[in-house]
Amino acid sequence: MSNHHDEVQAVIALMTDEEKIDFVSGHGLWRTAAIPRLGIPSIVMTDGTYGVRYSMTQIDSGSDPEAALAAFQAVVNRRADDGGPGMFGDTHPATCFPNGNLLGCSWDVALAEKLGQALAAECRALGVDLLLGPGINIRRTPLAGRAYEYYSEDPVVSGDLAAGLIRGLQGAGVGASLKHFACNNSEIDRTNMSSDVDERALREIYLAGFERVIAKSDPWTVMSAYNPLNGVQSAENHWLLTEVLRGEWGYSGVVISDWHAIKDRPAAVHAGTDLDMPESGPRKARLSAALEAGELDREALDRSCRNVLSLVRRLSGLRVPAAPVDLVRHHALARRMAAESIVLLKNDDAALPLKSLAGKRILVVGDGAIRPTIQGSGSATTNPFRVDVPLDEIRALAAGAIIDFMPFAKDGVGDLEKQTADVVVAARGADAVVLFANHRTGAEGEGTDRSDIRLADGQDALIEAVASTNARSIVALTMPDAVTMPWIEKVDAVLACFYPGQGGGAALAQVLFGRVNPSGKLSTTLPLRIQDIPGFHTYPGENGHHTYSESIFAGYRYYDLRAMEPLFPFGHGLSYTDFAYTDLYVDTDTVAPGVSVKLQFSLCNMGKVFGQEVVQVYVRPIEPGLKRPVRELKAFSKHALAPGEAATVDIELLPRDFQYFDTATGRWTLRAKAFAVEVAASSRDIRLSRILPCESEPIPVPRIATTSSPAAVFSHPKAEAALKSFFVKRLNLDGDEAQGLLDGTRKSFLGFYDTLSWSIGESIPEPELAALFDALDEEEP
Numbered sequence: 001m002s003n004h005h006d007e008v009q010a011v012i013a014l015m016t017d018e019e020k021i022d023f024v025s026g027h028g029l030w031r032t033a034a035i036p037r038l039g040i041p042s043i044v045m046t047d048g049t050y051g052v053r054y055s056m057t058q059i060d061s062g063s064d065p066e067a068a069l070a071a072f073q074a075v076v077n078r079r080a081d082d083g084g085p086g087m088f089g090d091t092h093p094a095t096c097f098p099n100g101n102l103l104g105c106s107w108d109v110a111l112a113e114k115l116g117q118a119l120a121a122e123c124r125a126l127g128v129d130l131l132l133g134p135g136i137n138i139r140r141t142p143l144a145g146r147a148y149e150y151y152s153e154d155p156v157v158s159g160d161l162a163a164g165l166i167r168g169l170q171g172a173g174v175g176a177s178l179k180h181f182a183c184n185n186s187e188i189d190r191t192n193m194s195s196d197v198d199e200r201a202l203r204e205i206y207l208a209g210f211e212r213v214i215a216k217s218d219p220w221t222v223m224s225a226y227n228p229l230n231g232v233q234s235a236e237n238h239w240l241l242t243e244v245l246r247g248e249w250g251y252s253g254v255v256i257s258d259w260h261a262i263k264d265r266p267a268a269v270h271a272g273t274d275l276d277m278p279e280s281g282p283r284k285a286r287l288s289a290a291l292e293a294g295e296l297d298r299e300a301l302d303r304s305c306r307n308v309l310s311l312v313r314r315l316s317g318l319r320v321p322a323a324p325v326d327l328v329r330h331h332a333l334a335r336r337m338a339a340e341s342i343v344l345l346k347n348d349d350a351a352l353p354l355k356s357l358a359g360k361r362i363l364v365v366g367d368g369a370i371r372p373t374i375q376g377s378g379s380a381t382t383n384p385f386r387v388d389v390p391l392d393e394i395r396a397l398a399a400g401a402i403i404d405f406m407p408f409a410k411d412g413v414g415d416l417e418k419q420t421a422d423v424v425v426a427a428r429g430a431d432a433v434v435l436f437a438n439h440r441t442g443a444e445g446e447g448t449d450r451s452d453i454r455l456a457d458g459q460d461a462l463i464e465a466v467a468s469t470n471a472r473s474i475v476a477l478t479m480p481d482a483v484t485m486p487w488i489e490k491v492d493a494v495l496a497c498f499y500p501g502q503g504g505g506a507a508l509a510q511v512l513f514g515r516v517n518p519s520g521k522l523s524t525t526l527p528l529r530i531q532d533i534p535g536f537h538t539y540p541g542e543n544g545h546h547t548y549s550e551s552i553f554a555g556y557r558y559y560d561l562r563a564m565e566p567l568f569p570f571g572h573g574l575s576y577t578d579f580a581y582t583d584l585y586v587d588t589d590t591v592a593p594g595v596s597v598k599l600q601f602s603l604c605n606m607g608k609v610f611g612q613e614v615v616q617v618y619v620r621p622i623e624p625g626l627k628r629p630v631r632e633l634k635a636f637s638k639h640a641l642a643p644g645e646a647a648t649v650d651i652e653l654l655p656r657d658f659q660y661f662d663t664a665t666g667r668w669t670l671r672a673k674a675f676a677v678e679v680a681a682s683s684r685d686i687r688l689s690r691i692l693p694c695e696s697e698p699i700p701v702p703r704i705a706t707t708s709s710p711a712a713v714f715s716h717p718k719a720e721a722a723l724k725s726f727f728v729k730r731l732n733l734d735g736d737e738a739q740g741l742l743d744g745t746r747k748s749f750l751g752f753y754d755t756l757s758w759s760i761g762e763s764i765p766e767p768e769l770a771a772l773f774d775a776l777d778e779e780e781p
């Protein structure tokens with residue numbers, strides 16, 4: 001055992017029971033408990049994922065348990081669009097970077113790592129040791145209130161971006177909390193509604209991102225989710241937190257509860273939750289009572305103390321004197337991240353970038369141009385120290401063009417027909433119109449799902465009306481996740497900005513005028529209609545259970561399975577240049593157990609401007625012998641290329657990338673006739689592909705019983721011979737007679753014993769045959 005372990009163990013041995021209970025419970029809203037007697041300091045943690053939300057009153061003025069719950073609820077329930085001076089009154093100004101929904105579209109792991117470094121610098125300046133992010137729940141439905149915080153509907157994108165962020169953060173000495181483990185995919189009755197998910201979907205989709213992040217970046221803490229998973233509260237789920245997370249994945253950090261998520265405190269200790277956040281007098285009392293009554297496993301409590309102490313030691317050891325942050329540099333990073341993530345969804349006749357501007361009239365429409373929504377609502381919100389105003393940024397880059405502005409309601413309130421008529425009159429005199437459109441704002445965000453995916457009232461009609469004028473119509477969309485676009489065929493260009501953070505205004509202007517060539521690609525599918533959303537027919541659950549009816553077919557996997565056209569597919573995003581994909585080389589002729597597959601191809605920028613391309617590698621199983629997604633993303637990378645420049649792209653696919661999770665054996669399994677490896681520009685734009693035959697793993701012999709069908713019995717390699725000699729002996733038959741008896745059962749769909757007894761009655765009792773089958777099962781595990 002290591003010295004560190006011994007030392008930690010020795011300190012735990014000195015703790016009283018009361019100290020132990022304090023130590024595995026928070027102190028106030030944002031700290032762990034200090035034990036000065038033993039030289040143990042407290043550590044400070046705060047949200048969030050794309051910016052630091054440091055509450056000066058809550059963190060600086062210590063703990064007042066009564067005020068704490070009220071203060072916590074107030075933030076979570078507050079809407080980012082409420083704005084006003086009270087909104088961030090007690091929150092330290094910080095950089096509001098692009099939210100997860102836009103960062104996900106960067107597909108840029110290095111950029112995520114930069115974000116982690118920037119967040120760490122802001123944490124350190126405020127004395128924060130542990131940042132409560134990133135969140136990587138799968139964007140299962142665009143209705144989810146917290147979709148804006150998360151990266152993607154795919155675990156590879158979510159996992160790799162989060163791992164990058166965590167490496168940046170922890171590399172700079174600030175801990176991460178990977179959350180919300182697991183299946184926090186809707187806000188409806190979020191602490192009670194059980195996410196009911198079959199094991200394959202869990203392993204292949206919902207847990208896969210977490211597994212990936214843990215392997216690639218080892219987050220120092222994992223935060224469990226509010227919701228029950230398959231009926232068991234996540235914070236009290238032994239299978240999830242101990243068997244899978246620690247046992248199978250070898251995770252050795254701290255498991256933190258989500259805020260007030262624990263319902264049964266002793267059960268949470270047994271399940272593997274180390275730290276109950278935030279402080280709760282009643283929960284501490286319950287834990288204490290269980291300990292006194294001898295109902296709490298002392299070793300489990302000590303294990304949690306050990307884990308928390310190791311974390312406290314690590315974080316306090318990494319503390320450095322607070323240094324001021326270069327916020328100007330962070331604002332520039334926020335702009336760059338947004339500019340490199342915005343997705344150009346449509347660009348007919350090269351409507352964008354706007355060029356030859358001198359004397360042109362550009363009409364900017366919509367209140368979003370002067371009062372942008374830069375982020376979602378809830379605990380992740382950041383108090384931006386500065387916000388770019390898109391209209392100002394457009395004016396700053398307009399280079400001789402005349403920029404006019406017309407208001408249009410963001411919230412669907414007012415005389416929308418009159419506003420539309422006024423805009424159309426102005427649009428007739430314009431060369432191009434940039435329309436700021438947004439989803440219907442309401443109560444969505446943390447705590448509430450959206451109820452539809454339409455734009456705010458009046459905006460669809462406005463866009464149609466403007467598109468029917470002669471001006472070029474360019475739509476810039478702000479949204480937490482998908483919106484419908486009934487006007488898509490009529491407009492010239494569309495940019496998806498999601499929630500772009502405080503630098504979004506400048507980023508958009510840079511993209512509009514071609515200062516930045518867009519390189520974002522969608523990290524979720526945009527559906528044509530709300531009814532097309534995977535799992536729509538069982539969303540949001542009832543009687544406390546939400547069945548994930550689409551199972552492994554999350555996101556694009558569902559649209560592919562059903563051969564449905566989405567509005568825009570997963571992975572889609574245009575550029576102001578074109579990229580050619582050529583010369584695919586694959587280093588192996590077959591896919592075999594335990595073998596990695598290396599791909600190499602050439603990527604060339606064919607256009608006249610610098611650009612970046614996100615390349616995607618999918619694996620498509622051919623005759624896999626069970627239901628599998630048509631294709632699944634397994635790797636990606638992003639490449640910057642000057643005009644005419646070519647790069648050689650190397651990508652390695654690992655054995656796991658070809659496997660599915662076999663629930664019968666509980667193992668990742670390789671089985672298919674072949675696989676196509678596909679190099680793609682989007683999930684619906686495959687550029688290069690190669691088919692590789694597969695050497696499957698041997699199929700385990702299914703167990704047989706007297707109730708198995710004869711076909712199942714005969715599929716056991718030794719059953720027929722064993723039965724024949726058994727009949728010869730037991731029924732005094734010759735070989736041919738025994739064979740005849742067996743052949744007589746062959747076509748029956750009923751149980752083997754039932755079928756057999758039509759010919760031989762009960763002359764062989766069922767238990768005797770059962771013993772024979774058991775022996776055969778033992779031989780072939």
Ligand code: BGC
Nearest residue numbers: 047076132179180258259379
């Ligand atoms: C959220 C977490 C957050 C915590 C602390 C909870 O409501 O689910 O994501 O870290 O509050 O603010």
